[in-house]
Amino acid sequence: MSQTESPIDERLGGRGFLAWAFSLSRRGPGTIAGRRRANWLVVVTGAVLVGSVLLAFVGSHFLADPNKQNLIESFSPPSLHHHLFGTDDLGRDFLARVVAGAKTTLTIAVIADVLVLAIGVTVGTAAALAGGVVEEVIMRFVDLVYSLPGLLMTLVIVFVLGPSAHSVVIALVVDGWLVFARLAHGLTKTLRRSAFVEFARISGAKRWRVVRSHVLPHLASPVLTVATLELARLALAESTLSFLGLGVQPPAVSLGMLLEAGENNMAVAWWLVTLPGLYLVLIILSANVLASWVRIASDPLQAGVVDV
Amino acid sequence: MSATGELLRVRDLSVRVRGRRGESIRLTHDVAFDVRPGEIVGLVGESGSGKSVTASAILDLLPRRSTAISGSVRWRGEELLTASASRLRAIRGGEIGLITQDALAALDPVFTVGHQLSEAVGSHRRLPRGEVRELSLRLLSEVGISDPERRLRQYPFELSGGMRQRVLLAIALCNAPHLLIADEPTTALDVTIQAQLVKLLAREAKERGMAMVLITHDLRLVAGLCDEIVVMYGGRIVERGSARVVYRTPSHPYTRALLDCAVMLESEPGTALKPIPGTAPDPAEPQPGCVFAPRCAFAFDRCHTEAPVLRRLSDGRVAACHLSE
Amino acid sequence: MVSRFLARRIALGVGVIATATLIAWLLVYALGSPANLMLPISATPAQVARFSHQMGFDKPMPERLGHFIERAVHGDFGTSYWQSEPAVRVVVSRLPAELLLIGGAMLVAYVLSLVLGVIAARRAGGALDRLIVAVSIVGVSMPAFWLAELLIVAFAVHFRWFPVGGYGSFKAAILPILATAALPLGRLTQIVRSAVLDEQTNRVHITSLRARGVSERRILFVHAVRNASAAIVTMGGWEMGRLLAGFTVTIEVVFGWPGLGHLAIDAIQQRDLPLIVADVFFVSTVLVALNIVVDLFRVLLDRRIVL
Numbered sequence: 001m002s003q004t005e006s007p008i009d010e011r012l013g014g015r016g017f018l019a020w021a022f023s024l025s026r027r028g029p030g031t032i033a034g035r036r037r038a039n040w041l042v043v044v045t046g047a048v049l050v051g052s053v054l055l056a057f058v059g060s061h062f063l064a065d066p067n068k069q070n071l072i073e074s075f076s077p078p079s080l081h082h083h084l085f086g087t088d089d090l091g092r093d094f095l096a097r098v099v100a101g102a103k104t105t106l107t108i109a110v111i112a113d114v115l116v117l118a119i120g121v122t123v124g125t126a127a128a129l130a131g132g133v134v135e136e137v138i139m140r141f142v143d144l145v146y147s148l149p150g151l152l153m154t155l156v157i158v159f160v161l162g163p164s165a166h167s168v169v170i171a172l173v174v175d176g177w178l179v180f181a182r183l184a185h186g187l188t189k190t191l192r193r194s195a196f197v198e199f200a201r202i203s204g205a206k207r208w209r210v211v212r213s214h215v216l217p218h219l220a221s222p223v224l225t226v227a228t229l230e231l232a233r234l235a236l237a238e239s240t241l242s243f244l245g246l247g248v249q250p251p252a253v254s255l256g257m258l259l260e261a262g263e264n265n266m267a268v269a270w271w272l273v274t275l276p277g278l279y280l281v282l283i284i285l286s287a288n289v290l291a292s293w294v295r296i297a298s299d300p301l302q303a304g305v306v307d308v
Numbered sequence: 309m310s311a312t313g314e315l316l317r318v319r320d321l322s323v324r325v326r327g328r329r330g331e332s333i334r335l336t337h338d339v340a341f342d343v344r345p346g347e348i349v350g351l352v353g354e355s356g357s358g359k360s361v362t363a364s365a366i367l368d369l370l371p372r373r374s375t376a377i378s379g380s381v382r383w384r385g386e387e388l389l390t391a392s393a394s395r396l397r398a399i400r401g402g403e404i405g406l407i408t409q410d411a412l413a414a415l416d417p418v419f420t421v422g423h424q425l426s427e428a429v430g431s432h433r434r435l436p437r438g439e440v441r442e443l444s445l446r447l448l449s450e451v452g453i454s455d456p457e458r459r460l461r462q463y464p465f466e467l468s469g470g471m472r473q474r475v476l477l478a479i480a481l482c483n484a485p486h487l488l489i490a491d492e493p494t495t496a497l498d499v500t501i502q503a504q505l506v507k508l509l510a511r512e513a514k515e516r517g518m519a520m521v522l523i524t525h526d527l528r529l530v531a532g533l534c535d536e537i538v539v540m541y542g543g544r545i546v547e548r549g550s551a552r553v554v555y556r557t558p559s560h561p562y563t564r565a566l567l568d569c570a571v572m573l574e575s576e577p578g579t580a581l582k583p584i585p586g587t588a589p590d591p592a593e594p595q596p597g598c599v600f601a602p603r604c605a606f607a608f609d610r611c612h613t614e615a616p617v618l619r620r621l622s623d624g625r626v627a628a629c630h631l632s633e
Numbered sequence: 634m635v636s637r638f639l640a641r642r643i644a645l646g647v648g649v650i651a652t653a654t655l656i657a658w659l660l661v662y663a664l665g666s667p668a669n670l671m672l673p674i675s676a677t678p679a680q681v682a683r684f685s686h687q688m689g690f691d692k693p694m695p696e697r698l699g700h701f702i703e704r705a706v707h708g709d710f711g712t713s714y715w716q717s718e719p720a721v722r723v724v725v726s727r728l729p730a731e732l733l734l735i736g737g738a739m740l741v742a743y744v745l746s747l748v749l750g751v752i753a754a755r756r757a758g759g760a761l762d763r764l765i766v767a768v769s770i771v772g773v774s775m776p777a778f779w780l781a782e783l784l785i786v787a788f789a790v791h792f793r794w795f796p797v798g799g800y801g802s803f804k805a806a807i808l809p810i811l812a813t814a815a816l817p818l819g820r821l822t823q824i825v826r827s828a829v830l831d832e833q834t835n836r837v838h839i840t841s842l843r844a845r846g847v848s849e850r851r852i853l854f855v856h857a858v859r860n861a862s863a864a865i866v867t868m869g870g871w872e873m874g875r876l877l878a879g880f881t882v883t884i885e886v887v888f889g890w891p892g893l894g895h896l897a898i899d900a901i902q903q904r905d906l907p908l909i910v911a912d913v914f915f916v917s918t919v920l921v922a923l924n925i926v927v928d929l930f931r932v933l934l935d936r937r938i939v940l
Binding site: 159 | 657660670773774775778883887894902913
């Protein structure tokens with residue numbers, strides 16, 4: 001958002017600390033208390049996010065076999081004594097299926113996130129540092145790909161490659177690296193102009209060292225924030241693809257696939273749709289909240305973006 | 309009009325603000341001065357002296373949540389600090405006009421000049437559209453803007469700096485206020501335009517019989533223009549009196565130093581510069597003693613321990629300095 | 634000035650449409666074997682080769698590409714195998730449904746977000762503000778198709794207020810529109826709120842307006858909103874673009890809504906290659922047209938942009 005300028009700052013000639021005092025006080029009383037309150041919220045949402053991810057990866061060891069059918073028990077609703085999440089149309093333990101599905105979804109999302117981050121940041125930083133025609137060409141290319149209809153192209157890619165976990169990752173990566181490229185490019189360009197980078201260059205440091213010690217650390221925070229958001233988005237994208245039948249194929253399970261299967265029996269067995277969805281929402285919601293808070297915390301003049 | 313005839317009567321005006329750790333920081337201390345009808349008062353001081361804060365406080369334009377104002381501001385007998393919101397709104401623009409330093413920032417970028425003029429009129433009076441347009445055109449010509457019809461349709465970013473400042477002036481004058489507060493109106497302009505604008509302000513004040521408070525750090529601007537001078541430093545008034553007397557025989561060392569600076573800027577190249585050493589005081593760290601003592605060429609022991617009080621001198625001035633006692 | 638801006642945007646847009654369509658064509662006809670894509674897995678290599686020859690897939694790629702471009706420029710995207718109709722006609726027949734869904738959703742999202750965002754900004758920090766922000770965060774985090782399913786379970790199955798799906802009555806459109814509007818509504822509300830807040834508290838011209846005696850109401854509703862609207866329109870347009878870009882696919886599938894998204898899935902399931910390409914062409918065209926309209930609005934709202 002824009003720079004905050006209290007009229008007082010101007011009058012007094014912009015004395016730095018006064019500007020800071022005003023920006024704090026303008027955020028309303030109890031800002032210090034607000035910070036404390038927000039810290040609690042961060043811990044909770046962070047725990048939720050980490051917890052749901054961990055559960056997905058670790059839980060499968062402790063739970064029943066997600067593929068074991070038991071037709072007698074099909075469609076039993078969730079109960080505390082028997083199946084915690086109930087069973088599906090083939091009598092399979094639904095809790096196991098949901099956790100297995102979450103594991104698949106999150107695995108794909110995490111892999112894609114890491115790849116996207118690596119590719120995007122590399123390209124973006126390189127473009128910004130290269131400058132000139134190279135930078136122009138790369139960024140124009142990014143702009144062009146950015147303006148293509150994303151999900152649609154992803155569908156076509158998965159279709160052409162044949163639905164599977166690999167093709168999903170490829171398709172997601174092809175679409176997803178742009179955000180990081182733009183982010184890294186913008187940040188690096190700004191940093192490049194800043195004094196300390198110039199100083200390092202002038203004092204003869206090798207280019208790579210300059211990048212490593214002066215540019216990359218400053219990229220870390222915003223990139224991580226975006227990576228958190230992207231994780232949620234990629235998990236959602238994977239679920240969307242599986243929902244449409246273009247993701248992993250049986251016997252593998254994913255959250256999207258469960259949601260699609262559950263749709264047919266929605267009226268009879270509400271839990272088959274609600275529970276996988278809740279898991280997904282939990283991941284997305286906690287990622288969103290966490291990222292929002294990190295964004296606010298790292299830029300104190302951003303008061304009013306999303307007050308959590 | 310109050311019993312004693314002043315338009316504006318400011319007494320003990322103190323502005324406090326909440327600091328980083330929640331403590332209270334005093335930006336201005338017991339500011340007091342009067343403005344009489346038709347009088348031009350120069351409020352002079354460097355950045356950080358509290359002059360703009362004072363102006364904002366008078367019109368209640370400070371952020372409400374973080375500032376506390378105490379004292380008294382009487383406008384034609386009416387106390388502004390306790391006035392209702394609607395009364396304040398009526399006075400702002402209607403009876404007291406304000407122009408500020410950066411006209412580009414002060415004008416809303418997405419609306420035309422004409423729109424903002426008619427809006428300013430419409431906020432105080434009900435006039436038929438034709439009359440408002442007439443008035444706008446007349447005002448624009450009056451402040452020296454050529455081709456007013458075209459200007460009405462233009463956006464602020466399409467005009468030059470000087471023209472924007474004139475537009476701001478036209479807006480401030482459109483409801484014929486009794487007082488105009490001009491807060492550093494020339495600071496953002498070219499030197500040549502500065503003189504033009506000051507001349508324009510003087511003319512407007514005279515022709516309309518309007519009082520004016522001219523806030524500036526540049527003493528050359530107020531020379532020959534102001535009837536009364538109020539010198540501020542570190543949030544306090546250090547000297548106040550009729551312009552002629554203060555110019556000829558400044559009593560406070562800060563005033564003297566300011567005059568030296570101003571005079572020197574007009575002098576031959578080659579003469580040594582005499583800037584005031586040191587920097588403006590930090591309102592968050594109040595020091596005992598006279599607020600100007602750390603930079604004063606004439607300071608002695610007492611100056612560092614005991615803060616001088618504003619004392620009335622023989623020629624009707626007031627000054628806060630141990631030397632003048 | 635504005636017309637030159639427009640001309641440049643249109644030129645860029647045409648480039649984007651061409652690129653998207655070409656990429657789709659290349660993916661489908663050149664990357665793998667189109668014959669393999671179209672035939673069932675059980676087909677023998679000999680059968681695949683024969684089919685490939687029949688369809689002309691074994692001709693050199695540049696030649697095929699050239700043919701495609703030649704015909705495409707004249708509006709001929711081939712015949713849909715599935716519908717036995719020119720692909721273009723199939724896609725166009727789905728346009729009204731798509732536009733209704735997107736138009737309806739964006740209308741709901743724009744209007745509601747303006748209202749909610751301004752209310753939240755006005756009462757910043759208060760209980761109502763927090764509630765609105767919380768709801769918008771939830772809206773942003775909900776998978777659209779899940780929300781769609783929930784809406785169906787609740788309102789169509791349980792309460793029976795609306796039909797479960799299909800495209801016919803006005804009633805049938807309500808749930809799909811609501812499901813589609815949820816995410817843009819959430820995001821737009823946040824944007825409106827922060828833009829108006831930003832304008833209201835931080836801008837110098839706001840203080841100047843107060844000094845002129847302009848009423849607070851006018852400052853908020855005329856000045857703050859107008860200044861904020863440039864950001865709002867940009868983001869809103871972007872959201873619309875995302876909708877079109879495939880976001881509505883799942884919602885259309887859940888509700889059985891015959892839009893362009895559903896068509897893409899059908900085409901994929903039917904392995905109808907010409908239809909896929911045609912669909913991509915039309916989706917990107919509408920996307921580009923939309924972005925241009927949004928840019929136009931942005932410029933009209935804030936003249937500085939054209940410079």
